[in-house]
Amino acid sequence: QKEVEQDPGPLSVPEGAIVSLNCTYSNSAFQYFMWYRQYSRKGPELLMYTYSSGNKEDGRFTAQVDKSSKYISLFIRDSQPSDSATYLCAMSAHRGSTLGRLYFGRGTQLTVWP
Amino acid sequence: DTEVTQTPKHLVMGMTNKKSLKCEQHMGHRAMYWYKQKAKKPPELMFVYSYEKLSINESVPSRFSPECPNSSLLNLHLHALQPEDSALYLCASSPGLQETQYFGPGTRLLVL
Numbered sequence: 001q002k003e004v005e006q007d008p009g010p011l012s013v014p015e016g017a018i019v020s021l022n023c024t025y026s027n028s029a030f031q032y033f034m035w036y037r038q039y040s041r042k043g044p045e046l047l048m049y050t051y052s053s054g055n056k057e058d059g060r061f062t063a064q065v066d067k068s069s070k071y072i073s074l075f076i077r078d079s080q081p082s083d084s085a086t087y088l089c090a091m092s093a094h095r096g097s098t099l100g101r102l103y104f105g106r107g108t109q110l111t112v113w114p
Numbered sequence: 115d116t117e118v119t120q121t122p123k124h125l126v127m128g129m130t131n132k133k134s135l136k137c138e139q140h141m142g143h144r145a146m147y148w149y150k151q152k153a154k155k156p157p158e159l160m161f162v163y164s165y166e167k168l169s170i171n172e173s174v175p176s177r178f179s180p181e182c183p184n185s186s187l188l189n190l191h192l193h194a195l196q197p198e199d200s201a202l203y204l205c206a207s208s209p210g211l212q213e214t215q216y217f218g219p220g221t222r223l224l225v226l
Contacts, residue, residue, distance in 0.1 A: 008154075032214075034214060036217070041202070041220075041222065042219055042220065043118075043120075043202075043204050043217040043218050043219045043220045044157065044204070044217045045217070046214060046215075046216060046217075049214050088156055090156075094211070094212040099169075099211045099212065100145060100147070100162045100164065100169060100170055100211040101159060101162075101170070102157075102159070102215060104156035104157060105156065106155070106156060107154075107155075107156055
């Protein structure tokens with residue numbers, strides 16, 4: 001079992017839809033959770049960063065972490081064609097031998113059509 | 115300045131060539147990273163530098179040689195690469211090893 005599981009999609013939604021992206025993980029030591037957006041042939045861009053459990057909102061984006069279920073989500077409201085990209089979840093434990101390591105999901109490819 | 119820059123954007127090299135990839139950040143970050151990313155896969159960690167010292171080497175073949183000349187610069191020297199080394203090479207930086215990583219745009223490498 002991989003440490004971080006993410007459905008690769010593809011996911012295709014109409015403009016204006018609410019998008020839900022999810023990852024599950026197995027390592028209970030993970031405490032830092034990130035979502036990156038990666039456009040085709042570009043580097044990953046940090047979207048959201050959350051420590052431990054809870055919700056965080058930034059504009060149209062909401063990140064949720066449920067440590068008891070080992071489940072994280074990213075919601076995109078009022079999705080736009082410009083949101084079409086691959087979304088990577090990443091997490092880290094920041095202790096011992098894992099210091100400096102990010103554990104990525106496979107990425108979910110999202111297309112928002114006009 | 116909240117950017118990580120990488121040069122060149124694209125690189126084509128033969129298997130006998132020697133080339134270098136460069137990465138720069140001016141955010142005062144003390145940790146810098148090299149990743150390799152193949153199509154439709156997440157980035158794979160190659161090397162980590164913390165305070166200009168090599169902290170992690172993920173058993174990368176010796177044909178890849180990292181260098182951190184100062185806290186703002188990170189190089190990746192390439193020699194005798196194989197076609198399977200063709201990929202997007204990403205640099206990232208973070209304030210410290212325990213903090214969020216910010217990625218550069220990458221160098222797309224093609225080995226012929």
